[in-house]
Amino acid sequence: MAIDPPFDDLQTESALRRVCHGETAAFEGVVRRFERPLRAWLAAHAPPGVDVDELAQRSFVAAFTRLKEYQPGTDFAAWLFTIARFQLRTETTRLRRIADYHARYGPDLLQRELDRRCDETPEMWTTRLESLQMCLDSLGESLRQFVSWRYDEEIPLEEMAARCDRSVPAVKKQLWKVRQKLQQCIETRMATANGGAAQ
Amino acid sequence: MTDERFTELWTDYLEGELDEHGLAELRDLLEADESRVTQAADLFQTHRLLGLIVEEEPARQDEFVRETMAKLPRSHDEFVGRVMSNVAQTKTARQEPSQQETAYQETARDGHTFRGRRRMWGGMWVAAAVLLLAALSSVMLPKRQREGGEAAATRIDVRLANSAHATFFGELSPPVGTVLAPQREYVLMSGMVEVAFPAGASAILEGPAVFRVTSHESLALDVGRCSVHAPDGAEGFRIDTPATRVVDRGTRFAVTVSETSETEVHVTEGAADVYERSGPVAAEQVAEQAAERVAEMVAEQPVQTRLVRGQAKAFVAAGRLAAQPVPFDSNVYRHGLPDRVMSYEATQAVGGGAEMLTSVTVQRGGRVMKIDVGDLIATRLTWFKSTEPRAFLCGGQQLPVPATDVVFDHSLVTGVINPDGSEQPLASDPILTGDAGTPGFAVRFDSPVFNGPGADVVFFDLQTFGNPIDGDAFHVSPLVFRDGLKSHTIRRYDLTMQSPEAQVLANFYVHLFAQPADSVAQLRTLQAVQQRQAMRFRGLAVGIDLSDLGYAPNERVEGLFFQDALDDKHMVDPVFIAGLPELN
Known part of the structure; x- marks a missing residue:
């Protein structure tokens, strides 16, 4: 062993x-x-x-x-x-x-x-991945639900729409919002980390 | 409005739902404003990382590592690797746009196509003809036929019914029950598989063999051996070889195809008709046939030969097909797969992974039986001796007192690991007391185990990818020798790291001892340090047939002695040993 x-x-x-x-x-x-x-x-x-x-x-x-x-x-x-x-x-x-x-x-x-x-350095992408994980954890329940449907369950947009009782265009907007929010969260964390490292 | 439209189009793009017009519009929007390109790339990367994060379950990471390790070339089969890597590249290069579009839809949606992708890994040595044929036919199979095959996959319900020690070239063994894709090349490197056809016919293939399912009642065998049983209702089932077509007339028969396409047919029951297939079988032409493989295009000739029970002939295509009688050998026909541990079931731990064994499915004397763990005959550790300090126990962070009580309970992650051993198996009674005690460990069954057909004892081992893929070799010996009894060495498990049935285990701790333990009592009392295992392990299993130790049929056995075979630096890690109940 x-x-x-x-x-x-x-x-x-x-x-x-x-x-x-x-x-x-x-x-x-x-x-x-x-x-x-x-x-x-x-x-x-x-x-x-x-x-x-x-x-x-x-x-x-x-x-x-x-x-x-x-x-x-x-x-x-x-x-x-x-x-x-x-x-x-x-x-x-x-x-x-x-x-x-x-x-x-x-x-x-x-x-x-x-x-x-x-x-861009590979290390940066490891940090980015970790940041994304933390951002995901801090995401509100309703938005996290969309991440789970989309990336974990991989269900079609129509089914997402049916599950949350919204239209497909509304679901698309939510997905855009989720990705953007996560993107901003990652940027903030990375900026903070870089600032911290420089001190 | 423009930005709203960009939002909509980019989301559609990431969802794989953008049509041609949408794509053109998106391109215009990106060209018009460079900041959109940055934003699009940011979101694309976040989208890809999200896909990666949800894939980051230990089991999927394990699978990635497993596949990567399997793809590494080995020195003795470097040729194999080169051939197949060329195949892969050529196939990729030849992919049609429509196929790539499918790939895009998967990658755009998921960022990965890890799941369901055809796996490739370096195999064991096999005749060059097998590989060459496999390689050429993989490359040359026309797209039309590939597509036809995929479409037909929904219509042809031909399944992998059974598998024993099977290893496939370039992929992991499909799980039992998998529907085999029509016209797809399967290269069985070693072991055996049984393929079941809807009308009731079955074919047992023995590696090395290259075969394809060509219809719901036919199979093409390019190289290797196949034993066919076609019961009532399945008459007309056929095996196509490069030189012949063997058609069942209600029989059991075996077909062997050599690297030079010589075909030998042995009929064990009933009758079989052998037809000539057109053309000579030089290697190039075999490859050409592979490329132009359409059953209807193969000109059938009048019946060449009818063989009946007890007859055998070899067919050689040198210009015209010539048949020569050969001595009939009833042993050529294989009635079934060997007795073995086929699978097991276990509860799932809270954090994932198999934990408590609930049943074992074995084939004994040709009979498949699922045995509830409660019906197995439990064992107790009665002797343990090591000569070096190591981790000797595994299980939870805290083990109960005494710890040795749980080593062979139903848990697949508690056990007595890394026992000592010997390169040479025992030839006399192991010594089970004092300083001169024999390194290794002994178990006693709670009630005697009787030597029946096939496996009588099941043995489970913890294994990870840094360890031997076939399992850690060990010797098993009688506790008391007499004339006719001997040690038996197991080097290959029934369920190996490559078996889909070997389950990923729950996390566990190993208990590291600072000094050797030379008795069960010391195992209970010596101080140990716990260390959580970071890697994922699998539960391998093997059946031990007491006949292999020289025991007579129905002879009772009270216990056994185990030693690592010391054939490498890896030690056996038993987590469950039990006797099988007597067969009725």
């Missing part, structure tokens, strides 16, 4: 050494440590039409197969995210080459804006 506390940098390096010596199973701890920030970063930057989990898994597999290129003792997280950035760029390039991608998937301006944000 493994009785491992959450991985720190030393344990990550130790696990990577074991992987290099052929102990594939040791890579599990590495995947567990980085899956959340990696998926969060990819989720926030991948344009529509990209399977985020597939890309995250591809990044881990690429890191595993190229592990000999990693210099032990340096920054594995940075190395992994460089691979993920490359994977994402490859995927978005592929999508761009599909003739009618933007006609089908959405505005190229969105993709450009997401591309522009790719330089």
Whole structure:
């Protein structure tokens, strides 16, 4: 049985050494440590039409197969995210080459804006995810209900409308409101955190 | 008004409900005001993160890790990984816009397509022909047929009826009861599955095998072995191989297809007609057939051969199909899947995860039976010896006094873990007293267990993804040896980390001991430190057949001795051991 506390940098390096010596199973701890920030970063930057989990898994597999290129003792997280950035760029390039991608998937301006944000640090996105969780917890019951219906139960707009006895356009407005409120809450928390760190 | 319209359009976009005109309008609005692009991107990212947060249940994270680990190439099957990664890329590249639109609708709505996505992971070694065929046919299957297959999935109710130690290439084993997608390539790397057809026919496939469900009464077998039983009402059921079509005439028969497409048919009951399928079977042409796979396009020839009970022939397509008699072997036909622990049920803990075992379903002597946990024969820990300090107990944060009373209760998260062991299994009685005591542990059954057909004892083990996927190897030995008795080593569990039936367990604590424990009494009295397990574990299970230890049929057994096999750094972690009741 493994009785491992959450991985720190030393344990990550130790696990990577074991992987290099052929102990594939040791890579599990590495995947567990980085899956959340990696998926969060990819989720926030991948344009529509990209399977985020597939890309995250591809990044881990690429890191595993190229592990000999990693210099032990340096920054594995940075190395992994460089691979993920490359994977994402490859995927978005592929999508761009599909003739009618933007006609089908959405505005190229969105993709450009997401591309522009790719330089934001992965750590920031972990913090953002945590902030979102806290913002969600602080959301009023009625708005949280919409989040639950939409993202947890994944019910159609019509059913949401029936459940809350409102029209579909009203439900759409509520969803807009929820997202905007959460967005503002995240920004406030991030600004506070940055201010705090600077003191 | 413009902003209201933007609000409406952007929400529709995130909901995947925006039509072509709406998209054009949205694009115009974004181009007209750059601040809208920033706002849209902010909301898009929040929307994506919300999708991620609701996915952040431990079980889903576990699944992600599990799939990632399964995709890692292993040195001995690097070739396999390369072939299949090419397949995946080519498939992605070849996706038609309509398919990608489906992907968009999923990703736009959910941000993820983790659930329900086809899984891929490195498999075990298998004949290159199996892989090549699988790879080529995956790539070359025309879209029209894929779509047809998907549409037909709602009409063809062909199910995975049973599964034993099955591992599939590029995906996890489908749970028992899953409707198999028509025309979809299934690459069974090892183990066995039983496929049930609506009219009553069943086919048992043995890995390595590549097969497809082609209709509600036919199956294509490209490579591997398949045993067919077609009872009354299912006559006409057929197996298509690259070179032949074998049509049932009310029978039991076995078909084996080699890597070179040589087909061997053994008829155990009734009769079967063998037809020639058009064309030679060189590898390239096999691939071509895979691409052009339409049953109606395969020209059937007049009956080549009728085989009746006790007959067997090999069919070789070298230009024209040639049949050669081969010795009939009744053992080629498989009547059923091996006896094993098939599944179990347990209560769910408040925080999620299986906790208290309520029943076990086993196949014994070919009979499937669900046994209530209350009908199992309980065990008690009677000996324990370790030579190094480790975590020896698991369970709640606080264990009752004495702690050893609960190690083999019905809980799947209490147990006596990391026992010592030996590379060499015992060949004589274990010593159960004093300093010279044998490392390992002993149990006694509350009442004797009688050696019946199949498994007589069930053994549950805690396991996580850092541990061996097939379970921790252990030796099981008689408490008292006599002539004919021997130790038995279990290296592969019936329910492994890859079995859909192995449940995610509730959270638990391990109790770390600062010094070795060389008796049950010490386990009760030595100080231990509790540590909560951060990782999610699964409950693996295996049946122990007392015949494997040399016990005679119906012989009574009072207890057993267990040792870790010390084949790696991972130790066995038993959480539940019980005898099965005597078969009536």
